[in-house]
Amino acid sequence: MKIIIINNKGQYNHRIGRTLRYLEIPSEIVSNELSFEEIAKKDPIGIIFGGGPSIDEAGNSLEYINKINDINIPVLGICLGHQLLAKFFGGDVSNSPTESYAQIEIDIIKDDLLFNEIETPMKVWTSHKDEVKTLPNDFEILAKSTLCDIEAMKHKKKNIYGVQFHPEVYHTPQGEIIFKNFHDICLENLN
Numbered sequence: 483m484k485i486i487i488i489n490n491k492g493q494y495n496h497r498i499g500r501t502l503r504y505l506e507i508p509s510e511i512v513s514n515e516l517s518f519e520e521i522a523k524k525d526p527i528g529i530i531f532g533g534g535p536s537i538d539e540a541g542n543s544l545e546y547i548n549k550i551n552d553i554n555i556p557v558l559g560i561c562l563g564h565q566l567l568a569k570f571f572g573g574d575v576s577n578s579p580t581e582s583y584a585q586i587e588i589d590i591i592k593d594d595l596l597f598n599e600i601e602t603p604m605k606v607w608t609s610h611k612d613e614v615k616t617l618p619n620d621f622e623i624l625a626k627s628t629l630c631d632i633e634a635m636k637h638k639k640k641n642i643y644g645v646q647f648h649p650e651v652y653h654t655p656q657g658e659i660i661f662k663n664f665h666d667i668c669l670e671n672l673n
Contacts, residue, residue, distance in 0.1 A: 484508035485510040485668060488493055488543055490534030494609075497650040498532055498560070501608030501658060507665045518549045520566050528556040528668035531563025533609070533648065537575070543575055556641035556667045558596075562616065564644030568635070571618035578613040578630065585653045587625040596643050597624065598663050606633075606647035606654045613646060641667050 485502065489495045489511050495651055502509040511532075512521060513651070521529075529550060540562065547570045550557055559567040564574045597604075600673030604625070608618035614632040617623060625634035625645075634645045 483527055484510055484524070485528045485530060485665065486521055486524055487511045487530045487532055488546065488563070490514050490532050490541070490543060491539045492533030492535065492562060492661055493655075494561075494648055494650055495532035495534075498530060498661075501650045501661055502665075505658060505661060506664070507641075507661065514543050514546075516542070518542070520545055521546065522549075522553075526555060526673060528664065530664070531557070531559040531566060533561035533563065535562075536612075537562070537566065537569065550638075550643075554640075554671065556664065556671050557643065558649070558664050559642075559644040561609065561646060564635070564646050565612055567642060567644045568614040568616075568618050568621075568632075571621065571637070573614050573621070574616035574617035575576050575612055577611060578614050578632075583609050584628060586627055588625045588633045590625045590634075592622060592624045594624050595667055596634070596636065596660060596663050598659075598666075600656050600659050603648060604654075604656055606634070606649070606657070607651045608647045614644070641671060651654065 590602035649660040
């Protein structure tokens with residue numbers, strides 16, 4: 483009954499685990515070098531793809547996404563994880579014209595369980611050089627900002643989410659709510 487966090491070698495991955503522990507959500511951080519079979523043996527109720535420096539550092543994450551696409555568990559991609567999801571499903575990822583390492587405001591433009599009880603605009607911390615430029619097929623935009631048109635996205639038929647920002651850090655004050663909501667989505671998916 484735990485959420486698996488894929489460590490894509492980003493500076494904030496351990497903060498995801500710390501936040502989930504604080505919220506009393508069972509979780510485990512694993513290397514992106516494990517085989518998918520090793521991850522599947524852990525019987526996760528959901529998977530979070532953490533951030534990282536670049537797609538080149540993503541290890542087996544694209545393989546995981548390919549196989550997770552065939553099973554029915556919720557997925558949340560954060561920063562690089564968001565970009566990997568977009569790339570796998572046919573979106574375009576490239577350098578941002580405005581590299582962002584700051585707190586910004588995003589506008590939630592579509593109601594969704596992931597943003598349940600979160601006010602818009604939402605203050606978030608962004609830390610990225612790349613961004614999703616073209617939305618993948620079968621996805622919809624949930625949030626945008628003046629810096630990035632696709633701050634958050636969701637698959638139209640599956641519980642697959644991506645967020646460009648970092649909900650796990652202090653500079654995203656309502657970030658804990660996103661993790662609670664994602665856990666609720668995972669539990670609801672079990673029924």
